Amino acid sequence: MDGGREINPVPARPDEAQVPKVGVDSWVASHEGRVRMNRFQRELARVPRPAFYAAFAVGAALVPALTNDAYVVRVGFDTLLYMLLALGLNIVVGYAGLLDLGYVAFYGFGAYSYAMLASPKFGLHWDTLAVIPVVVVATALLGFLVALPSRRLVGDYLAIVTLFFGQLFVTVYQNGNRISFLGITRGYDVTGGPNGIPDVDNWNLGGLKIGSVEGYYYAALVVFVLVLACVYLVDTSRTGRAWKSLREDPLAAEMMGMPVNWLKLVAFGFGAAIAGLTGTLFAALNTAVFSADFDVPTLIIVYSILILGGAGSLGGVILGALVVNVSLEVLRTPGHATWIFYIILLATLLVKLRPWRVLVAVLGGTIAFGFAAHTIFASAWPRSVHGASNIGGWLGRGFDSWSLHPSNGHTIGNVAFILLILAVLGLTLLSGWWRWIAMIPTLYLAAFVWDNSLVVEPSITRLILIGVILIVLMNARPQGLLGTSRVEIV
Amino acid sequence: MNWNLFVTELVAGITHGSVYALIALGYSMVYGILKLLNFAHGDVYMVGAFIGYGLITVFGGAEALSINIALLLVLMFVSAMLGGGLLGVMIERFAYRRLRNAPRIAPLITALGVSFFLENAAQLVLGAQFQSYNSFSWKNGELWSKGFMLPAQVHVGIAQVIVVAGAIILMILLTLFVQRTQTGKAMRATSFDREAAAMMGIDVDRVIVVTFFLGSALAGAAGVFNGIAYQQVWPYMGFQAGLFAFIAAVVGGIGNLPGSVLGGLIIGLAESFATGYLSSTFQEAIVFAILIAVLIVRPSGVLGRAAVQKV
Numbered sequence: 001m002d003g004g005r006e007i008n009p010v011p012a013r014p015d016e017a018q019v020p021k022v023g024v025d026s027w028v029a030s031h032e033g034r035v036r037m038n039r040f041q042r043e044l045a046r047v048p049r050p051a052f053y054a055a056f057a058v059g060a061a062l063v064p065a066l067t068n069d070a071y072v073v074r075v076g077f078d079t080l081l082y083m084l085l086a087l088g089l090n091i092v093v094g095y096a097g098l099l100d101l102g103y104v105a106f107y108g109f110g111a112y113s114y115a116m117l118a119s120p121k122f123g124l125h126w127d128t129l130a131v132i133p134v135v136v137v138a139t140a141l142l143g144f145l146v147a148l149p150s151r152r153l154v155g156d157y158l159a160i161v162t163l164f165f166g167q168l169f170v171t172v173y174q175n176g177n178r179i180s181f182l183g184i185t186r187g188y189d190v191t192g193g194p195n196g197i198p199d200v201d202n203w204n205l206g207g208l209k210i211g212s213v214e215g216y217y218y219a220a221l222v223v224f225v226l227v228l229a230c231v232y233l234v235d236t237s238r239t240g241r242a243w244k245s246l247r248e249d250p251l252a253a254e255m256m257g258m259p260v261n262w263l264k265l266v267a268f269g270f271g272a273a274i275a276g277l278t279g280t281l282f283a284a285l286n287t288a289v290f291s292a293d294f295d296v297p298t299l300i301i302v303y304s305i306l307i308l309g310g311a312g313s314l315g316g317v318i319l320g321a322l323v324v325n326v327s328l329e330v331l332r333t334p335g336h337a338t339w340i341f342y343i344i345l346l347a348t349l350l351v352k353l354r355p356w357r358v359l360v361a362v363l364g365g366t367i368a369f370g371f372a373a374h375t376i377f378a379s380a381w382p383r384s385v386h387g388a389s390n391i392g393g394w395l396g397r398g399f400d401s402w403s404l405h406p407s408n409g410h411t412i413g414n415v416a417f418i419l420l421i422l423a424v425l426g427l428t429l430l431s432g433w434w435r436w437i438a439m440i441p442t443l444y445l446a447a448f449v450w451d452n453s454l455v456v457e458p459s460i461t462r463l464i465l466i467g468v469i470l471i472v473l474m475n476a477r478p479q480g481l482l483g484t485s486r487v488e489i490v
Numbered sequence: 491m492n493w494n495l496f497v498t499e500l501v502a503g504i505t506h507g508s509v510y511a512l513i514a515l516g517y518s519m520v521y522g523i524l525k526l527l528n529f530a531h532g533d534v535y536m537v538g539a540f541i542g543y544g545l546i547t548v549f550g551g552a553e554a555l556s557i558n559i560a561l562l563l564v565l566m567f568v569s570a571m572l573g574g575g576l577l578g579v580m581i582e583r584f585a586y587r588r589l590r591n592a593p594r595i596a597p598l599i600t601a602l603g604v605s606f607f608l609e610n611a612a613q614l615v616l617g618a619q620f621q622s623y624n625s626f627s628w629k630n631g632e633l634w635s636k637g638f639m640l641p642a643q644v645h646v647g648i649a650q651v652i653v654v655a656g657a658i659i660l661m662i663l664l665t666l667f668v669q670r671t672q673t674g675k676a677m678r679a680t681s682f683d684r685e686a687a688a689m690m691g692i693d694v695d696r697v698i699v700v701t702f703f704l705g706s707a708l709a710g711a712a713g714v715f716n717g718i719a720y721q722q723v724w725p726y727m728g729f730q731a732g733l734f735a736f737i738a739a740v741v742g743g744i745g746n747l748p749g750s751v752l753g754g755l756i757i758g759l760a761e762s763f764a765t766g767y768l769s770s771t772f773q774e775a776i777v778f779a780i781l782i783a784v785l786i787v788r789p790s791g792v793l794g795r796a797a798v799q800k801v
Contacts, residue, residue, distance in 0.1 A: 093595070099595055101602075149782050149785065156521075156598065159527060160527065160737065160740065161781065161782070161785070163733065164777075164778050164781065167774060168775060168778050171771060172775070175771040300603075300606050303599065303602065307599055414615045417611070417614065417615065418611075425580065425584055428584070454614075457614060460610050460614045463606065463610040464607060464610045464611055466606065467603045467605075467606035468603070469603070470600060470602060471585050471603040471607065474589060474592075474597070474600040474603065475589065478589075478592055478593065
């Protein structure tokens with residue numbers, strides 16, 4: 001094009017090392033230089049990332065060998081599924097910066113497609129090695145299709161279109177037992193409607209049948225490692241860098257000649273394909289699919305995993321899924337949940353309350369307040385100490401004389417829950433000594449609410465907790481646990 | 491042609507459309523000023539509906555109301571609007587304020603978190619079951635038996651008249667507020683250019699609080715209207731209503747107040763005609779088709795002005 005004319009290569013800038021990275025504020029880009037690391041952290045930072053992933057894979061592979069409890073393996077399997085989902089979402093949200101709120105629909109599409117191709121529903125029993133490519137390609141195409149009308153849309157519009165697409169998916173699959181063509185033909189049963197599709201086949205990899213929970217655990221682990229490797233390679237590739245520049249500044253990316261629309265489509269398709277693949281695992285282990293499994297709560301859980309770990313960070317996806325899913329499972333047992341609650345409460349106070357005099361005053365005040373309140377209530381109104389806490393032993397007995405457990409604790413706990421929210425909100429408005437003094441009854445109220453109400457309704461408590469995680473994390477540390485902070489340039 | 495069905499669906503569409511329009515107005519106002527998609531707005535509507543329900547229970551329940559209907563309605567609206575407005579201000583203060591200069595994705599995810607939190611907290615405290623305003627049995631069903639006849643034998647109850655008229659009055663009041671008062675002027679300026687408004691001495695924080703209060707108060711009122719006309723309230727009612735209302739705002743032109751009203755009517759009518767002529771399961775598909783069509787043909791909405799992207 002330039003007639004074979006010799007062009008001198010651009011000489012390297014003398015201040016190459018100080019130049020900020022593309023799309024990052026220079027103060028943020030020079031963050032690493034300002035952080036003082038101790039020797040251990042320096043050594044840790046030198047280890048290449050894939051070594052950590054390999055260590056995780058080896059550790060995860062040992063889990064079924066270490067335990068005989070099928071429940072633990074099942075929780076591990078679910079956690080791996082969430083990791084896979086978060087990996088896919090990470091591409092769309094973390095790398096390309098597109099807020100895709102219809103993501104679980106692709107997961108559902110994959111699960112339903114597997115169920116249709118490998119169940120007595122249509123009499124098809126395909127080999128899994130044949131189903132997986134079909135499902136992955138079909139889900140990727142669906143992702144393309146959704147992204148097509150939304151590719152010109154900026155942030156919020158994209159969010160609303162995809163959110164609505166997710167809702168539409170649930171409605172269509174829930175009513176898919178009488179689909180007729182424009183009302184002309186008779187209604188055909190395609191998705192089983194509210195009953196879903198039962199009796200889904202197990203994975204059958206060219207004759208190798210997977211039938212046990214352990215088998216699925218290993219299958220999920222292998223799929224996870226493969227997908228992780230794939231995403232890692234893409235992350236460091238040309239396309240990965242293009243996605244990140246798209247996230248930082250779509251306008252500048254377009255100016256630099258990047259095919260912005262195409263990049264968006266590919267991100268959507270790639271993320272969707274991973275979700276579809278995960279869906280096949282989900283359908284096979286549960287041996288049935290229902291559209292209700294692919295509704296907003298699942299979406300929020302996947303988002304909170306991604307946000308907690310740090311969008312754009314692969315290690316963050318692993319950590320986020322471990323924290324969210326494992327802690328949620330532990331919360332199912334009231335005894336464990338009580339322990340976790342108090343340990344978290346104590347740890348937060350230890351970290352947040354400075355100087356130590358205030359810490360001692362607040363902790364001592366709370367304990368004294370509890371005993372005083374317990375004595376007063378026990379003499380004035382005996383029914384308020386009727387119940388017992390969920391932890392046993394000498395600690396539990398001591399605890400019983402501290403905390404109140406009224407006989408109708410459930411109802412009172414729900415009202416106290418509202419009071420607690422108001423008290424915490426009020427607390428943020430106070431300052432100085434008033435804050436420490438007001439904190440004492442608030443802590444006691446929190447313990448009361450947890451013991452009497454939240455701990456006995458684990459399913460809702462989990463969801464409330466996730467909502468709170470999202471709000472608090474976004475306000476306190478928007479980059480998540482392992483993410484890198486970035487500044488949007490306006 | 492079946493005129494009875496047509497007129498019935500028309501009335502139902504206008505009634506439902508006015509509820510959507512009220513919610514959409516709040517969405518549109520907040521979006522206009524903060525460029526924030528407030529997912530929790532639908533849940534403010536739910537809380538408003540439950541405040542109304544609580545008052546019905548306090549005054550003896552639907553079958554045995556111990557109070558004049560008109561007085562009850564006034565009480566319901568005033569407390570739902572105040573409660574909704576305060577909730578909106580609290581959400582703004584505690585969840586969104588610190589995120590004004592954060593990357594755009596952060597407030598969106600926070601909004602999802604707030605919405606999720608409100609829904610589940612409401613379910614924990616109020617129970618997951620459906621509750622009913624049961625306005626058919628207030629004082630022997632006065633609200634529905636009285637009314638007037640439209641052509642084609644369609645009866646319109648006072649309840650529906652109250653909903654539509656109430657929505658229109660609120661919209662007129664809002665328009666007067668935005669167009670005629672000093673604070674309204676400040677709101678328009680902030681929506682046009684927040685930084686420039688701040689430089690001109692407008693207290694932007696105060697304007698944002700007022701916007702959240704007004705928008706959420708309208709959502710609270712919409713909750714009561716919905717309860718009167720459609721009876722049922724439950725903790726998750728806000729999600730779908732909020733979604734439809736946001737689509738109404740987008741269809742009409744987001745940030746444009748008459749556009750939101752028009753969008754609300756379009757979505758309400760589309761939904762009710764889809765239910766009447768096809769099946770209620772097609773509602774979402776039809777609304778989705780309208781949204782996609784508008785976004786492709788006229789991304790700025792029916793009444794919106796095309797936004798010029800500043801670099």
